[in-house]
Amino acid sequence: MPERPRTTPLIQVTHLQAIHLPEAGLWLDPPVAKDRAFVSHAHSDHVARNRTAICTPLTRDLMLKRGSAGRRTEFLTPNPGEVMELDGFALRLLPAGHVMGSAMLHITRLCDGAALLYTGDYKLRRGITGEAAELLPADTLVMETTFGLPRYKFPPAVEIAEAMVRFVNEALVAGGTPLLLGYSLGKAQEILGALRSLPHPVMLHPSVAEMTRLLAPHLGALPACAPFDVARAAGHAVILPPGAPQIDELRERAACRVAMVSGWGLDKAAKYRYRVDEVFPLSDHADYPELIETVERVKPRLIYTVHGFTREFASDLRRLGHDARALGQEEQLDLSL
Ligand SMILES: [Zn+2]
Incomplete structure (x- = not known):
């Protein structure tokens, strides 16, 4: 992926009840039903009865089996590697290595190539079952930091x-x-x-x-x-x-x-x-070294942390020279600065 000039405006991210990409009209794993949402995987804290759900075919099957989709939910289920165009954006689902069917979302604004990667729940190391995660470079990285403290390092x-x-x-x-x-x-x-x-x-x-x-x-x-x-x-x-x-x-x-x-x-x-x-200590989340590795491989200009030790991990990233913020807690950050 060619490197974009660092002046390209970033894809806007807001956090009102849930992560929202207003330009794309898309919510990311909203806990309450929205018009159009990306659902990273079928765990109950990531699903809602959204009107349109974008997810992998396996996550759709799991949601239907668990009764966690609405009766009128319409599913858009791109296959792995397939690029789906939506209102001026290109969406691509990448394996997240979390539970079966889990995916990250890579989204690119078509007019200028600005890209964002949302990890959802994920891990980079191989588990016992399931597929390996894939990462792609992006200007903005929205990452989960459930185990975002240095003491969390999982054995193989x-x-x-x-x-x-x-x-x-x-x-x-x-x-x-x-x-x-x-x-x-x-x-x-x-x-x-x-x-x-x-x-x-x-x-x-x-x-x-x-x-x-x-x-x-x-x-x-x-x-x-x-x-x-x-x-x-x-x-x-x-x-x-x-x-x-x-x-x-x-x-x-x-x-x-x-x-x-x-x-x-x-x-x-x-x-x-x-x-x-x-x-x-068998986990389907990334540990601290994997979180750091994710940032190194995605090479983002801006990082938002969500879930778990968001403020602690964002603070560690800032010490390493990154622009990192705990999403939804920017005001506190401004105050603490
Ligand atoms: Zn999960």
Whole structure:
């Protein structure tokens, strides 16, 4: 992509309830329904009953399955790499490496080539399942900074997968029932992928089973799965979403060993906060070094941070010489300057 003169005006970004690109008439992951929105992935904090939703075909399928689209939502689902023109802008969806179907949005103003990249939730390192993220240079970068503190650096997924298999085997050998807690979409399939060589059947909570059935063509080999039955769970590895009501019942019936699977597992107190026996820091978000790498590869003139440690990460970027702001908090920044 040719470098544009640094005088090209940037694509305007505002933040009223949600991220908005007024020139393109487009909202980015609005939590409340809008006329036209880009939906980066199907997690519930990113979907709303928008009139027109731009997303990948897989995110559309997941939204329909989860009942998170409006009855009259019209979907525009460009395929990966396809360029879609909309009101003077070229839109391109790039793989985000977050959950299955997740995408970043790269948008270019056709009259002068000014470009913006919105990451949505993403990660650059490879997970156990799913595709690798792709980045493109842009003048403006709107990036999520969930783990935007230097202490967040995740171990490789293969190491965490080996530790999970050890945890499951040790629990089963001791006559216990290992419970692995992870969100139904994304984390649960990563856990299942980690257990792919397990010789015992795995039991899936119905919400995990439903998502896994839909995503199965993209997941590769999986372990044998047994139907969910609390009364017969003993002796199985069980995957459930955190907060599933059956967890307490399972704990009462069987000698359970419970593990939470979450990036927040890097926090020292996580095991006590989640009240579990083990925590595995498997995350589908970028860690701090990946956030820095993203800025280096996209080479933006202006960076907006959203989600998590927005002000801390924007402040670190400014120390590195970048123009970076926590989106929606510019006033506070002006005051602090
Ligand atoms: Zn997400």
